[in-house]
Amino acid sequence: MKNEMKMEFDAISANEAFARVAVAAFVSELDPTLEEVSDIKTAVSEAVTNAIIHGYDGIEGGKVNIRCLIEQDVLHVEVMDKGNGIEDIEKAMEPLFTTKPELNRSGMGFPFMEAFMDDLEVLSVAGEGTTVIMKKKIGCIPWIEDEE
């Protein structure tokens, strides 16, 4: 099984829900459990929110890109922005570390992505943007081959 999808959308907070629902719909052909769907939605929501509020400082005009690839029973998700980038990635990934406490951020975005996906990689160049690469193996391959 192989399937690819790319999307690009305005970096506005209304699209956080859209993005996670779209990725969840894309992965549904793998017959994920409700729990796996929630894991993926949470991780995508974190990455997209970060792009919007940290990458672009909540200022309209930026774009967020998502690329999803299904290879066998593995979902690959990349979330990209062309925003501020991250100076110190290691520090950014620490639980409870946040540069926007005034916005009620908890610093749990990266830790949640790590907790709910099997693999997390963060590429970022200050001033150029950030790409978050996540992978998750979906547990149960459907036991009948889908028709068509």
Next chain:
Amino acid sequence: MKNEMKMEFDAISANEAFARVAVAAFVSELDPTLEEVSDIKTAVSEAVTNAIIHGYDGIEGGKVNIRCLIEQDVLHVEVMDKGNGIEDIEKAMEPLFTTKPELNRSGMGFPFMEAFMDDLEVLSVAGEGTTVIMKKKIGCIPWIEDEE
């Protein structure tokens, strides 16, 4: 209110559900009624199915592109393929006309798009591909301005 989204995905039938759910999720910020959501899902499903089975003859390898734009209370949706194209657009749009009756097609794809959207335009060049452009005004603007 203005919001834009583009997506590109493999022309395989598993993505028909993904595409209509994604567009429905994108439009949810306009607070559509259940009926309006069904209208949009049906129209998108028709256009995407056509791209896959008529544009690319059901052969894998092609890509389907969707572009959505929300302007005020109007949703614009474009569904594009780079497939076979349509020789005679007027004929293709007639109710019950289909070139694939053997696949149980009913010839009601275009009529459904017309019935459920406010506006339908079909651009196509034989051998180059097809673009379906649809518009729909969403009835009720939410009575409170969304925060943020």
Next chain:
Amino acid sequence: MMENFKVIDNYLMVRMPEEIDHHKSSYISENADKFIVQEKVDHVVFDFEDTKFMDSSGIGIILGRYKKISCFGGKVFAINADNRIRHLLMISGLHKIVEIME
């Protein structure tokens, strides 16, 4: 999914899925045809109880089955169709060949 097909006397009952689109439709059409041929049913009843989404692929399923059985006097029925599905049958002209039951 085979439990969605049941033969009662000379009627084939087809329990339609939650979402009826092209992706799902070939499975339904092919299996319905198998029953029509093998079990020699005369009539087909489509049950829309579970159906929350349908596009014109659903019309194609019904129309195709109708063509197979109508020449032998068979009839096609729709049960538990909600307002939206009735509307889809209507604008397709299928209400002329499908008996829509309460």
Next chain:
Amino acid sequence: MMENFKVIDNYLMVRMPEEIDHHKSSYISENADKFIVQEKVDHVVFDFEDTKFMDSSGIGIILGRYKKISCFGGKVFAINADNRIRHLLMISGLHKIVEIME
């Protein structure tokens, strides 16, 4: 949406929405803070009865309210949290400061 905030004695009850993300969170935080200041509530109870999705923005809402009221001896409670929400509170370390009730 104001009906999601209720003051009972010195408790503020916040009925959390179906989906808690960044887009929804500022509305909740701002209104909760208004009640905390104007109505002089001591404690905040977050009710997750309706909540089907939450990301770390929900953690931020709780943490922010906790910081506002804890210096005056106020406490933060979570009710009707399903297993997933409990798990989110757990990995965030919030179970140390939030009383999770049955």
